Amino acid sequence: MNIPGKKVAVITGASQGIGAGLVDAYRKLGYRVVATSRTIRPSDDPDVVTVRGDIADPAAADRLAATATERFGRIDTLINNAGLFIGKPFTEYSQQDYEAVIGVNLTGFFRITQLAVEQMLRQGGGHVVQISTSLADYASSTEPSVLASLTKGGLQSATKSLAIEYAARGIRSNAVALGIIRTPMHPGYDEELARKHPLGRMGEVEDVVEAVLYLETASFVTGATLHVDGGRSAGH
Known part of the structure; x- marks a missing residue:
C-alpha cells in the first residue's frame, strides 16, 4: 500500500545501538x-516497517x-549505518574477515545507495548519510584497523563524489565519522576507551543522533564528514 505524504527515512543496521536511536529520532521528526x-523484529508502530536481511546481499x-x-x-x-569492524594486525586478517567487512561496509552501501538515489532523482531530491569512523582519518598504533580504514575511508571519498555528482539535482551526501561510542558493541563504560578521546569520555548514541539530525536539517551542507569523535581526529 503506497501512502504518500510524510517524508521517509531508510536506516540500515537498525535493530540496536545507533541504528535504533536513529529510528526513534526520525520518528520524532515525523518521518516514516x-x-x-x-x-530486526517487527514494529508495533504503523509508520515503521522492518525488513530483516543481510545488507551485504544485493537482494536484501x-x-x-x-x-x-x-x-x-x-x-x-538513506542512512548507511550498518557496519562491521574487525580489529586485527594486518597480517592476521583472513580472507573470511576481508569478505565479511567488504560485504557489509562496501557492497551493502553500494546497492541500497544506488536504489535510493534513483528514487530521490524521481522525487527531485534527498539526503544520503554514511556512518564512518575517525580511524579512517586518524590511524592509531594501538588500534590496528586496516579493513575499517579501507572500507570506511572509501565511503568518505564516495560521500564527496556523490555530493558533487548530484548537487545540482537536489541530493545531498554527508558522512559522520565516529570515535568509540557506547553501544552493544562497547557496552558499559570503559575508562581506557574514554582516555583515547581528548574530551575524556566515550561517545553516546545521542551524540551520533544529534550529528545526523544536524546534517538532515543543514540544507547548505553537502560533501562533509562531520567528526563526532571526542577530538580524536584533531590530535592527541
Whole structure:
C-alpha cells in the first residue's frame, strides 16, 4: 500500500545501538521509517516497517528499497549505518574477515545507495548519510584497523563524489565519522576507551543522533564528514 505524504527515512543496521536511536529520532521528526538488519523484529508502530536481511546481499537491498516505495511511496533520507569492524594486525586478517567487512561496509552501501538515489532523482531530491569512523582519518598504533580504514575511508571519498555528482539535482551526501561510542558493541563504560578521546569520555548514541539530525536539517551542507569523535581526529 503506497501512502504518500510524510517524508521517509531508510536506516540500515537498525535493530540496536545507533541504528535504533536513529529510528526513534526520525520518528520524532515525523518521518516514516523503513529499518533493516539481520535480526530486526517487527514494529508495533504503523509508520515503521522492518525488513530483516543481510545488507551485504544485493537482494536484501532490493527488498528494502522496494518496501519503502511500495509502502510509503518515496525515500527522502538513506542512512548507511550498518557496519562491521574487525580489529586485527594486518597480517592476521583472513580472507573470511576481508569478505565479511567488504560485504557489509562496501557492497551493502553500494546497492541500497544506488536504489535510493534513483528514487530521490524521481522525487527531485534527498539526503544520503554514511556512518564512518575517525580511524579512517586518524590511524592509531594501538588500534590496528586496516579493513575499517579501507572500507570506511572509501565511503568518505564516495560521500564527496556523490555530493558533487548530484548537487545540482537536489541530493545531498554527508558522512559522520565516529570515535568509540557506547553501544552493544562497547557496552558499559570503559575508562581506557574514554582516555583515547581528548574530551575524556566515550561517545553516546545521542551524540551520533544529534550529528545526523544536524546534517538532515543543514540544507547548505553537502560533501562533509562531520567528526563526532571526542577530538580524536584533531590530535592527541
